[in-house]
Amino acid sequence: MDSCGGKKGPVGLAxxxxxxxxxxxxxxxxxxxxxxxxxxxxxxQSEGIPE
Incomplete structure (x- = not known):
């Protein structure tokens, strides 16, 4: 759940x-x-987010 009570979904990164x-x-x-x-x-990149 996110801070608004909704469900978290997938995130895209380009x-x-x-x-x-x-x-x-x-x-x-x-x-x-x-x-x-x-x-x-x-x-x-320094946080290792893109894989």
């Missing part, structure tokens, strides 16, 4: 290096910039 190509220096900063994507993936 990552591809091409995700880091989402970058245009002329635009305002986007929350999914390459540095953030890479940092999140490295944190997940």
């Amino acid at each position: 990552y591809d290096e091409r995700m880091c190509a989402h970058f245009d220096p002329r635009e305002d900063p986007h929350p999914e910039d390459p540095q953030r994507i890479k940092a999140v993936w490295e944190m997940l």
Whole structure:
């Protein structure tokens, strides 16, 4: 059960290096910039989450 009383289901995780190509220096900063994507993936790997 989760904190709301619902059942926990399976979770999917997808990552591809091409995700880091989402970058245009002329635009305002986007929350999914390459540095953030890479940092999140490295944190997940350090915790052994992706198998």
